Amino acid sequence: MQQFNDQELVTGVLKGSSAHQTALYRQYSVPMFRVLLRFSRDKSEAEDMMQDGFVRVFRDMGQFRGDGALGGWIRRIMVNTALSHLRKQKDFVKDVPDFSVFEAKFHTEEDFASNLDAQTLMGYLQRLPPGYRAVFNLYAIEGFSHEEIAEQLGITIGTSKSQLFKAREYLKKILDKSFIS
Amino acid sequence: MTEPQELRSIDELFKSTFNNLPETPASSGWDTPSERVWDHVRDNIQAPRSGWSLQSLMILAGFAILVAVGLYFAFSGAEKAGTDPVETATPAITAPVAPVVEAPVVAPASLPEPAVASIPAAPKAQRTYTPRTVKPALGNTAPKRLPVEELPIVTNREMPHSNGAAPLPGSNEVKIPNTTEALKIEHVKQLEILWRTPLDFLPVPNTKKAKN
Numbered sequence: 001m002q003q004f005n006d007q008e009l010v011t012g013v014l015k016g017s018s019a020h021q022t023a024l025y026r027q028y029s030v031p032m033f034r035v036l037l038r039f040s041r042d043k044s045e046a047e048d049m050m051q052d053g054f055v056r057v058f059r060d061m062g063q064f065r066g067d068g069a070l071g072g073w074i075r076r077i078m079v080n081t082a083l084s085h086l087r088k089q090k091d092f093v094k095d096v097p098d099f100s101v102f103e104a105k106f107h108t109e110e111d112f113a114s115n116l117d118a119q120t121l122m123g124y125l126q127r128l129p130p131g132y133r134a135v136f137n138l139y140a141i142e143g144f145s146h147e148e149i150a151e152q153l154g155i156t157i158g159t160s161k162s163q164l165f166k167a168r169e170y171l172k173k174i175l176d177k178s179f180i181s
Numbered sequence: 182m183t184e185p186q187e188l189r190s191i192d193e194l195f196k197s198t199f200n201n202l203p204e205t206p207a208s209s210g211w212d213t214p215s216e217r218v219w220d221h222v223r224d225n226i227q228a229p230r231s232g233w234s235l236q237s238l239m240i241l242a243g244f245a246i247l248v249a250v251g252l253y254f255a256f257s258g259a260e261k262a263g264t265d266p267v268e269t270a271t272p273a274i275t276a277p278v279a280p281v282v283e284a285p286v287v288a289p290a291s292l293p294e295p296a297v298a299s300i301p302a303a304p305k306a307q308r309t310y311t312p313r314t315v316k317p318a319l320g321n322t323a324p325k326r327l328p329v330e331e332l333p334i335v336t337n338r339e340m341p342h343s344n345g346a347a348p349l350p351g352s353n354e355v356k357i358p359n360t361t362e363a364l365k366i367e368h369v370k371q372l373e374i375l376w377r378t379p380l381d382f383l384p385v386p387n388t389k390k391a392k393n
Contacts, residue, residue, distance in 0.1 A: 021226065025219055030206045033214045038199065047214050051221045058226040118198050119211050125195065140192035141199055168191045175191070 006070035013061050025054060028071060032078045038137050039082035041126050053081035079142060083152055086134050093131030093155050093163060124174055132167035139164050 004012065004023050012020025033050055040046040056077050064073050086092050125133060134153060138144040139160075144152070146160040153160070206213040 018223075021223070022219075025222065029214055029219070030204075030212060031202075034199065034202060034212050037212065043211070047218050050214055051218050051225075054218075054222045055225045058222070118202055119207065119209070121195055121198050122211070136192075136195075141196050171191050171195075175194075 007066070010061060010064055010066070010070065013058060021058060024057075028074050029054075031071070032074060035075060035078050036082055037122055038125055038141065039079070039086065039134060041130070041133075045085070049082050049085050050078070052085070053078040056081060079138075080152075083134065086130055087154065089130055092134070093153060093159060124171060128167055128170060131163050132170065135160055135163040136167035136171070 002019060002023060004020060004027075009020055009024045009027070013024055029050070032053065033046060036046040036049045036053070037043065040049060053074075057074050060077070064070065125136070128136065131153075135149055138149045138152070139146070146157045146164075149155075149160045150157045155163075202212070
């Protein structure tokens with residue numbers, strides 16, 4: 001596959017070059033797919049998000065001003081696409097008071113035998129309720145503030161903090177169980 | 182192993198893990214999207230480039246159908262208008278009509294001019310018949326072209342049965358088909374005859390007589 005730098009990719013995509021389109025996708029598909037996996041419940045949902053995300057990337061390429069890295073710009077589009085998908089789900093931000101129901105999902109031999117690699121942690125994250133997962137991702141990994149999260153998800157700052165607290169609590173319990181085993 | 186990880190916060194554990202992933206995808210393929218994603222993306226980004234949405238295509242197709250139907254009715258109407266009158270309104274022609282003025286007739290040179298001139302000219306509106314057979318010239322004299330007024334003109338009524346009796350059965354002439362093509366062919370034949378006939382010099386005016 002032919003290698004292009006970011007500037008060449010942008011120029012080629014704007015000209016409609018299929019070679020540049022393919023190169024851009026091949027270069028950024030894996031890192032962006034990892035981002036989307038964190039926001040989704042499984043691989044299939046992440047692929048749907050990624051499809052929409054890359055269509056937006058190619059469509060809005062003319063808006064890329066070149067101030068920052070192309071990868072950062074694409075990543076922001078992917079996160080926004082993931083949040084759009086989450087917002088379509090009815091009551092995606094809600095409390096899950098009964099942790100035992102949620103906890104049962106983790107009681108598998110595969111989980112406890114793992115070595116906490118990225119794939120395992122991804123599995124833990126994907127099993128969180130959608131609201132917890134989104135807020136934890138945005139705050140802990142993407143670095144958004146509660147104000148920004150509240151604005152993006154259309155929730156209050158208090159709800160954002162509450163969701164983050166519960167997400168951490170659940171994850172800690174799961175991690176403790178995996179360590180003990 | 183548990184203690185160091187417990188010391189680290191949950192946030193940092195996830196953040197460091199996901200931010201320090203190797204560039205190459207995992208061999209298990211868990212972080213690699215399937216190929217159908219790119220297929221869908223490519224289909225989606227190529228469709229808008231054509232500039233034709235489904236709605237605009239539908240409008241265009243409807244317009245094309247309207248134009249096609251309109252043209253069909255227009256041409257079918259013109260065909261009827263062009264064929265019907267020819268078949269119904271064209272009068273039947275029983276004999277070829279030769280133009281009176283343009284038909285050259287070569288008369289024998291020995292024919293006395295006053296006798297020819299005494300023949301009255303047929304009325305212009307009347308359908309006439311002019312014989313086109315060229316008689317051989319008598320002697321060495323060249324064929325002389327007669328003026329238009331002096332042409333021997335025989336009316337159509339007098340030609341076939343000039344004795345006034347009813348035609349015998351089977352003696353009727355074969356009718357030329359009543360078509361425009363037949364008339365055209367006849368006209369062309371006449372023009373060919375005209376073309377082959379040499380023209381006379383124009384008469385020189387007598388200046389002496391004019392002075393007297």
